Amino acid sequence: MIHVENLTKSFADLRRGTVHALDGVSFDVQPGEIFGLLGPNGAGKTTCLRMLSTVLRPTSGIAEVAGYNVATDPAKVRMRIGFMSGNTGVYDRMTAWEMVEYYGRLYGMPEDALQARLEELFETLQMNEIRDMLGSKMSTGNKQKVSIARTIVHDPPVMIFDEPTSGLDVLVARAVLEAIARLKDQGKCIIFSTHIMREVEKLCDRIAIIHKGRILAMGTVQELEDRYQESDMEEVFFDLIQAYEAELAAAAAEAG
Numbered sequence: 001m002i003h004v005e006n007l008t009k010s011f012a013d014l015r016r017g018t019v020h021a022l023d024g025v026s027f028d029v030q031p032g033e034i035f036g037l038l039g040p041n042g043a044g045k046t047t048c049l050r051m052l053s054t055v056l057r058p059t060s061g062i063a064e065v066a067g068y069n070v071a072t073d074p075a076k077v078r079m080r081i082g083f084m085s086g087n088t089g090v091y092d093r094m095t096a097w098e099m100v101e102y103y104g105r106l107y108g109m110p111e112d113a114l115q116a117r118l119e120e121l122f123e124t125l126q127m128n129e130i131r132d133m134l135g136s137k138m139s140t141g142n143k144q145k146v147s148i149a150r151t152i153v154h155d156p157p158v159m160i161f162d163e164p165t166s167g168l169d170v171l172v173a174r175a176v177l178e179a180i181a182r183l184k185d186q187g188k189c190i191i192f193s194t195h196i197m198r199e200v201e202k203l204c205d206r207i208a209i210i211h212k213g214r215i216l217a218m219g220t221v222q223e224l225e226d227r228y229q230e231s232d233m234e235e236v237f238f239d240l241i242q243a244y245e246a247e248l249a250a251a252a253a254e255a256g
Ligand SMILES: Nc1ncnc2c1ncn2[C@@H]1O[C@H](COP(=O)(O)OP(=O)(O)OP(=O)(O)O)[C@@H](O)[C@H]1O
Pocket: 011, 012, 013, 019, 020, 021, 039, 040, 041, 042, 043, 044, 045, 046, 047, 048, 195
């Protein structure tokens, strides 16, 4: 459902020269699967997700969503994805219901299908108590739920969440993660980025550890712990990043 092959993105940065934000990344994600991109700040997670959601154009490589190439068929890709980032906002002067309805209309959903979908979404995301609440009155957690609802109102098969729990307290973060888990149960293909180990351990079927634009390791949490002989993901993560940094330092020393 998501196919990424040798995907690269470089930026021309005035201060740093060419930045290889993503450097030859490959992975696939299936329906009913949650795939996590786990990496420290600046690893390239957002850049990768923004290319999948057609906001950025790849420098090279292939990214396909539901069989459509993000570079050559961006409109078809956009109809098949929901993309939520930490700053996907809500409007102060609309109620939760109005806001999600508004986005459904933007996607061109027929009115009766839209109303049925709203009922279903408000039920699934446990938002029925806030149907008539204005954005300005909502707690951060409720705003986050509305953001999820508006992102997926058109019922796309692929859902992309860029650090969906960033800035949330543990209770709200938990509710958001539970909502994402329910979407997986409906067979959605989900990719999300985080730098929080516990989130990947709880939620992800498979993860890719990403650092400086490269995937350092990929697999289930259990596979990675077994492969690196560690009993928790945090240790695997540190080991991999340290080893990669040592490799880079050795290569730099050799180069002169
Ligand atoms: N428009 C841009 N111009 C120049 N460099 C950029 C641009 N966008 C991203 N970068 C750089 O690309 C690299 C990867 O950034 P990216 O935002 O994808 O990382 P991230 O893993 O999402 O990090 P974070 O957890 O901090 O959001 C960083 O070095 C960043 O500074």
